[in-house]
Structures are given as C-alpha cells and as structure tokens.
Amino acid sequence: MDGSQGQVRQGISGASDVEFAAEVRQWLAENLNGEYAALRGLGGPGREHEAFEERLAWDRHLAASGWTCLGWPEEHGGRAATLDQQLIFHEEYAKADAPARVSHVGEELLGPTLIAFGTEEQKKRFLPGINTVSELWCQGYSEPGAGSDLANVSTTARLDDEGWVINGQKIWTSLAHVADWCFVLTRTEPGSKRHAGLSYLLVPMDQPGVTVRPINQLTGTSEFNEVFFEDARTEADLVVGEPGDGWRIAMGTLTFERGVSTLGQQVGFARELDGIEEIAQRNGSAADPILSDRLARARIGLSVMRAHALRTLATVDAGTGGGEASVSKLLWANWHRGLGELAMDVLGANSLTYEEELTNLQRLYLFTRADTIYGGSNEVQRNIISERVLGLPREARP
Incomplete structure (x- = not known):
C-alpha cells in the first residue's frame, strides 16, 4: 500500500496525501468547537447512549461539509477518495478524539454493498439518505x-x-x-x-x-x-x-465491515493503552515486572495489528485477499479483550468499586468480553482460515 510505504500519491482535487491530511486536521480543529466541543471522546461500543442526538447532528454536519462516504464514487455522492486518503481521514478523526459516528452501518456496510450489488433504482433511492445521514x-x-x-x-x-x-x-x-x-x-x-x-x-x-x-x-x-x-x-x-443469492451479498457486506475504519479503531485502542500506562505510572503498578511486561507486549501487539491491517487492506484493494480479514478479526478482538483485563489488573482493588456509574476502564473491561464473539466469533474465524485458506477438512456438522 502506497501510504504504508511512505509514498505520496495524488488524490482528491489534485491534493497530495500530505496536503489532504493537513486539510482533515484543520477542518476538525475548526469544527470540533462550540456546540460540538463537548462531544469529544463520546460514543462507541458500550457507550452508544452518550449524547446520541448531538452526535447525530455532528454526523449531519460532517455530511454537509463533504466528509461522509469519502470512498464512494462521485456519481453516488462520494469523493472517490483513494484508499490511502480514507485511511488518513479515519486516523486523523480518531486522533482528534472526535465522537463515534452513528451512521457507520449505513455508510460503511450497506452503502458499499448497494454500490457493488444493488440495482440502479436501489442506489438512487437509498444512497442519498445514507450520504446525508437522513436515514439510519x-x-x-x-x-x-x-x-x-x-x-x-x-x-x-x-x-x-x-x-x-x-x-x-x-x-x-x-x-x-x-x-x-x-x-x-x-x-x-x-x-x-x-x-x-x-x-x-x-x-x-x-x-x-x-x-x-x-x-x-x-x-x-x-x-x-x-x-x-x-x-x-x-x-x-x-x-x-x-x-x-443472499449469502453472497451478506458475505460482501462483512468484507466491507472490516474496511478502512479499522485503522481509526486502532488509534482509539492506542489512546486506551496510553491511559492505562499513565495510571500504571501514577499508582506504581508499572514497577511490577509482570505488569510492565504485559504493557510492553500490548504496545507491540498494537503495532502488529496496524501492520497486518495495512497489508489486509492492500490485498483487498488489489482483489488478492484470502483469509486476512479473519486473521485481522482474531488479532484485534483478542488484543482488545486482553487490554480490558490488563486495565483491571493495573487498577488493582480500585477496579472493583465505583460510585454512580462505571468508569470508562470498567466499561472497557466488561464490553470487551464480547469482542471475540460479535462480528464473527473466534471459532468461526479459525474455521474460515482452516477450511477456505489452508484447505483442511471441513468441521463435522450435524
């Protein structure tokens, strides 16, 4: 992938990837203010209840400014952004601590599915509503x-x-x-x-x-x-x-689900790890050699995830992918569940108490128990890799 190799490629409106990144950062800096400033860091898995209506308004503000459906073809309301530029947007969005999107399912899953498999009438009927975030x-x-x-x-x-x-x-x-x-x-x-x-x-x-x-x-x-x-x-x-023909279409949707937004997800993971490391330094748990080793391994695992995600997206973009998406799901789901466990061990006895509501790290621990189940369980991903990639015999079924 060009972006992972340090190259600069021309993209939207002739702007280089470097210039595009600067444009994204500037827009976010100028717009995550005023009525939207309080939305920083809100939403996401286990926290979708946070400021939902306000985050919906933010999504519509993004749409009005041309920042939704970046990778869609221009004839469907997108900006025909390169894969590198889509990665840039998602990573810069996460680095700015912008709120979790409420239109993810339409924009990242159904929209690309309709573009790939839908009729012209279906595209005309539904893509505009996804683009403007007027239909969820x-x-x-x-x-x-x-x-x-x-x-x-x-x-x-x-x-x-x-x-x-x-x-x-x-x-x-x-x-x-x-x-x-x-x-x-x-x-x-x-x-x-x-x-x-x-x-x-x-x-x-x-x-x-x-x-x-x-x-x-x-x-x-x-x-x-x-x-x-x-x-x-x-x-x-x-x-x-x-x-x-629904199975083929459904599998196409699952492929889109593991797309460029996963790189932004990993920026969020890095922020969570940063916070856990800061707590470990403050409460002295970083001096424990076992916890120190686990923190280091978590940092290394994050780097491995990013490298694999970039490789996966490159193979999907080139149409040469195999079981990389299943490997990617196994990597991030197990890593993130482990991060929740690590957070509780760093907090120590304080992880067992709270006052009016759960802390973010307690919520992280509880919600990540589901990471290895939703979106395709570990067992299913391993079956996909063994049967469809390695060619091993199919698992016995009743």
Whole structure:
C-alpha cells in the first residue's frame, strides 16, 4: 500500500496525501468547537447512549461539509477518495478524539454493498439518505439459533402480490431502536438449508409488524436489541441481488465491515493503552515486572495489528485477499479483550468499586468480553482460515 510505504500519491482535487491530511486536521480543529466541543471522546461500543442526538447532528454536519462516504464514487455522492486518503481521514478523526459516528452501518456496510450489488433504482433511492445521514440503518443478521453460525438463519420471507412478508426474530441488532431501515438476511426458499435459499432484503423499521426490544448489557447500557418481525412487509424490488443469492451479498457486506475504519479503531485502542500506562505510572503498578511486561507486549501487539491491517487492506484493494480479514478479526478482538483485563489488573482493588456509574476502564473491561464473539466469533474465524485458506477438512456438522 502506497501510504504504508511512505509514498505520496495524488488524490482528491489534485491534493497530495500530505496536503489532504493537513486539510482533515484543520477542518476538525475548526469544527470540533462550540456546540460540538463537548462531544469529544463520546460514543462507541458500550457507550452508544452518550449524547446520541448531538452526535447525530455532528454526523449531519460532517455530511454537509463533504466528509461522509469519502470512498464512494462521485456519481453516488462520494469523493472517490483513494484508499490511502480514507485511511488518513479515519486516523486523523480518531486522533482528534472526535465522537463515534452513528451512521457507520449505513455508510460503511450497506452503502458499499448497494454500490457493488444493488440495482440502479436501489442506489438512487437509498444512497442519498445514507450520504446525508437522513436515514439510519441497522443489520439484521444474527438470530437466537444463528449467531456465529449465520447460515442457520430461519427468519422467513415469502413473496405475495403486494411484496415480501417477513416473519422471525433477529438479535444483537446494534442501534435498531433508532434505525429507519434494516437489511435483513432471510430464508426465502422453503425447505432450503445452510447457504442456499437466502435473500438479502431492505426492510423499513417503522411499521406495525416490527417490534424492537432492548437487551440490557453488563455495562448497564442497551445499544443491542432483539427485533421481531410479525408479517412485516417490504416492497418486492427491495431484494439486493437475486432472490436466493443472499449469502453472497451478506458475505460482501462483512468484507466491507472490516474496511478502512479499522485503522481509526486502532488509534482509539492506542489512546486506551496510553491511559492505562499513565495510571500504571501514577499508582506504581508499572514497577511490577509482570505488569510492565504485559504493557510492553500490548504496545507491540498494537503495532502488529496496524501492520497486518495495512497489508489486509492492500490485498483487498488489489482483489488478492484470502483469509486476512479473519486473521485481522482474531488479532484485534483478542488484543482488545486482553487490554480490558490488563486495565483491571493495573487498577488493582480500585477496579472493583465505583460510585454512580462505571468508569470508562470498567466499561472497557466488561464490553470487551464480547469482542471475540460479535462480528464473527473466534471459532468461526479459525474455521474460515482452516477450511477456505489452508484447505483442511471441513468441521463435522450435524
């Protein structure tokens, strides 16, 4: 990848990557002020409840200033940013401690999926709302019996004279309670099994047949939800790809999920580690040789993650990727869960007490227990690597 090799490449409006980085930094410095200044550092996993409406207004401010959907083609409202420049934006955004985005699912997952697989009518209908952050999306994949084993989806959809009729339940649906639309993986061929017979539908959330129920988490928050579909409806032409081709479309979405924003995520990880190291110096735990070694290993692991993420994005951009995305998920999920454990050990006895609410590090520890499960569990990622990359025999299935 050009950016990781220290080269400068021409990009948006003829500006070099160095100039583009300066433009991003300047804009963030000028705009993360006034009414938006208090949003610094707010939101993110386990903290999506923080200043949601204010962060939504910030997202729309970004959109009005041309800072959303950077990598999209210009004809779809994007800026056709190079991969390097998308990385630059996400890293500078994280370094500025800008608030967590509320439009991630639409911009980073569904938008690229529609650009790659959607009809022209679907692109015209939905991409503008994602670009301007006037419509929010959620992802309807996991079910009580189809979490890590996504191919076990049982939510059904049948086509009648008026469109698709959907019945079933989705779970762990992030931000479903604020979403306008959901892209839902459904079984549309009765009697089909596993990857066959699935379809990828776009379903409006504001209708009588959709019920959203929050799930209370260890952190005391409830950004995840159960979603129940009871004769819910969507239009006949709101299937992405062909009916029965949903598995291929769903896997395409998962590829986009592990895109350039992961580099910004790692800047956030580095900030968390910085804070833990500062506490270790203040309370004397850094003098403990075991904790000191773990802090050093965490710093090294962060560097390894960044190097692998850059390599992964380069192979995906070139169309030569294999199992790098699964390796990347294993790396960051296990590292981040370990960071939460390290934070508690550095805090010592203070990690067990709090007054009115959890501290950020306590929330970090509790939420990262889920890191190795959501977005594809460790076991599933290892199966992907062993079966699809190494060519080992498939795991026995009932």
